[in-house]
Amino acid sequence: MDSKSIRARHKQYLLPAVANYYEEPLVAHEGKGSRLTDLDGKSYLDFFGGILTVSLGHANERVNAAVSAQLQRLSHVSTLYPTVPMVELAEKLVSVAPGQLGKAFFTASGTEADETAVMLAQVHTGNQELVALRHGYSGRSLLAQALVGHASYRATPSQVAAIKHAPSPYCYRCPLRLEPKSCGTACAKDLEELIRTTTTGRIAGMLAEPIQGVGGFITPPKDYFAIASDIIRKYGGVMIIDEVQTGFGRTGKMWGSQQYDVEPEIMTMAKGIANGLPLAATLCTPAIADSFKASTISTFGGNPLSCAAASAVLDEIQEKELVENAARRGAELREGLERLQRKHPKTIGDVRGMGLMQALELVVDETTQDRTPNARATLQLFEETKKRGLLIGKGGLYGNTIRIAPALNITAEEINEGLKVLEESFAAMEAP
Ligand SMILES: Cc1ncc(COP(=O)(O)O)c(C=O)c1O
Incomplete structure (x- = not known):
């Protein structure tokens, strides 16, 4: 071979x-x-x-030891039963998460974490429309593809009408043709007009990455999220921050959103969470979690092996x-x-x-x-x-x-x- x-x-x-x-x-x-x-x-x-x-x-030795020990003990039961690794990880994540994020739901990929986040925002606010960003990436399901702001990642035309794409805070190629030094973060302010002209006026929220990963590490100006979150909340929405790439210390702070002045009501994470084992999480406030009344299950969500790996990742990040x-x-x-x-x-x-x-x-x-x-x-x-x-x-x-x-x-x-x-x-x- x-x-x-x-x-x-x-x-x-x-x-x-x-x-x-x-x-x-x-x-x-x-x-x-x-x-x-x-x-x-x-x-x-x-x-x-x-x-x-x-x-x-x-x-990584610590992660591999945690996974090997868990593999000998128990590798799968689904979300139908509480397990020690799943509960311990949820507790750890909540303890390092910003603001009021007190509840977690586990899945196996970033795509599912974003899907869960959108569903939670819609159920909680009672609104359907959502703002996403051009140049953003959210995954490969039909909803995630509809959120994505890259034509090359869309296999079929968007089948979800309720998503409005705002200009990306892409200063090097400013979509508004303005100079970053003097623009007054006009791309963030444009969200108000986007909502007033293209939606019913009441939105479920905005989904955005602190740094647009697939987009080429597009890094918004410092005041982008403070301006954006004020506008989104004014029109009834919640902030969904996608930390799939920026989470777990990647940007030099635990969460990419901590580089900005924003505390999300919902946060998603995957990729670096478990050093390569498949795992994702959606964190939200208790009030949002309580709004979700339908049954839900994720067969592989919160898998004990992945959760054991993620706990080891968090311990190592903190201790080292x-x-x-x-x-x-x-x-x-x-x-x-x-x-x-x-x-x-x-x-x-x-x-x-x-x-x-x-x-x-x-x-x-x-x-x-x-x-x-x-x-x-x-x-x-x-x-x-x-x-x-x-x-x-x-x-x-x-x-x-x-x-x-x-x-x-x-x-x-x-x-x-x-x-x-x-x-x-x-x-x-x-x-x-
Ligand atoms: C910011 C962001 N969100 C969501 C996803 C989707 O994650 P996954 O590929 O695990 O479904 C990705 C994947 O690259 C991503 O970068």
């Missing part, structure tokens, strides 16, 4: 829509910490962690002060990326993000007015970094944004190593 034969069988048996990175996709085989090894034995420094999901690095590490290492990473931008000012149009969630937006020529997205350079950078043993991520509507999000326990040496590879790779790309 080698990479070549696995690639051939992947092509034969999986949907072609399951796209892989790289001209010749690497077959991931083993991992330890921030290192990943492919089936041919080549080792890589992992700066993307399975899409911000392997939050403590591959094969990994939120602080994300802030410190994130600052070093950011400094290195800005240095790189100074070296390549024509191609690296924007550096953005927070903590260990940093992006580079690549353009054909930064000095031109339209800053044409450079998807070709992005693909080239992927090949150059792969050659040199570094894994990075990609995002953005135009496929021209490099996403960097290593494990929260990454070391200063590993950050430097990754930056050096990026530097060499950029230099190689610009060589004739």
Whole structure:
């Protein structure tokens, strides 16, 4: 068995829509910490962690020990029975969650967590219409696809009419063609007109990511959520903050929403919660939880193995002060990326993000007015970094944004190593 034969069988048996990175996709085989090894034995420094999901690095000992012990004890009963791992995790999450979030519901994916959140908002407010953001991503169910603000992720036309997409707080490509320094956060203020012109005037809420992940780590201005949440609540809605990518210390605070002045009534989380085991949670206020009267069940929701992993993740984050590490290492990473931008000012149009969630937006020529997205350079950078043993991520509507999000326990040496590879790779790309 080698990479070549696995690639051939992947092509034969999986949907072609399951796209892989790289001209010749690497077959991931083993991992330890921030290192990943492919089936041919080549080792890589992992700066993307399975899409911000392997939050403590591959094969983390504490997580693996917790999962192994739980596997010997009990691996599944569904939500029909309370279990120790599920209850302990709910209690831990509530204790670190912001504001009034006192109740949890577990599912197996971010998609389901967002679905649950929308359902709760609709049931609680009695309103149906929802505001989402262009460039946002919420998952792959029909409702989640309707929430998504990227045409390429919609397999069918939206079948949910009650979703209105507001302009993204995408300062580098301001949809309102304004200057961030003087715009007065007009994109947030526009929500009022959106609601008054395109809805019945009473809405269920707004669903938004603190930093738009799939969108290319689009980072809203500091006052965006304070303005947005005032408007949403004025029209009867609740704030649903999607922390699927930004949660669990990723941005240098426990929750991405804590970087902004907003306390959500509903919060969703997945990805980094359980270091790669399938788990998601929707947290809400007790009043919202009490409004939900229908029966509900999630067969795999709150699975004991995933919950045991998530408890270990939270304990490790707290004991090893990994939120602080994300802030410190994130600052070093950011400094290195800005240095790189100074070296390549024509191609690296924007550096953005927070903590260990940093992006580079690549353009054909930064000095031109339209800053044409450079998807070709992005693909080239992927090949150059792969050659040199570094894994990075990609995002953005135009496929021209490099996403960097290593494990929260990454070391200063590993950050430097990754930056050096990026530097060499950029230099190689610009060589004739
Ligand atoms: C912000 C956000 N919400 C929801 C989802 C959907 O999560 P999942 O792929 O686990 O269904 C994703 C996935 O990338 C995401 O980034």
